[in-house]
Amino acid sequence: MANEQLKPVASLLLALNFCMYAIILGIGGWAMNRAIDHGFVIGPGFNLPAHFSPIYFPMGNAATGFFVTFALLAGVVGAASAISGINHIRSWNADSLPSAASVAIIAWSLTLLAMGFAWKEIQLQIRNARLRTIEAFIIILSATQLFYIAAIHGAAAYRR
Numbered sequence: 001m002a003n004e005q006l007k008p009v010a011s012l013l014l015a016l017n018f019c020m021y022a023i024i025l026g027i028g029g030w031a032m033n034r035a036i037d038h039g040f041v042i043g044p045g046f047n048l049p050a051h052f053s054p055i056y057f058p059m060g061n062a063a064t065g066f067f068v069t070f071a072l073l074a075g076v077v078g079a080a081s082a083i084s085g086i087n088h089i090r091s092w093n094a095d096s097l098p099s100a101a102s103v104a105i106i107a108w109s110l111t112l113l114a115m116g117f118a119w120k121e122i123q124l125q126i127r128n129a130r131l132r133t134i135e136a137f138i139i140i141l142s143a144t145q146l147f148y149i150a151a152i153h154g155a156a157a158y159r160r
Helices: 002-038 064-091 097-124 129-159
Strands: none
Touching: 002 064, 002 129, 064 097, 064 129, 097 129
8 A cells, every 4th residue: 555655756756856857957058058158269379278177167166067067967867767767657566666766876876976066066155046056956856866766665665
């Protein structure tokens, strides 16, 4: 009985996580595009700046480049996790659990890594509203993705 009670919880968390990962991909894509368009121009006759960084972002602070890069990775793997999770929610049996759980755990660990860079970016303080938004979504996703993993594993524990 508890098995079926966790299915709507897992479905709600899955939909919520997918939407938040999609927002992270949108804002992260904007930040990456802006960094590429407004970054350093290096070509013939140009010297490298004294403090050149290949992960230069014209907005934010020193942690922004790392944060956006790992947020994009977490977003892509998180969206893939949601797709795998949809398959598991549809079938809701022990055969589909390992693939959904493994990709969800990988997405969660990448989200935790991005959250570490978000905390560093918050500590360094200089950032715009879009970066603050993606930081908030990453921090919230670190909890909701964990709750999703617990929900699908909790349902598996009741099946035995």
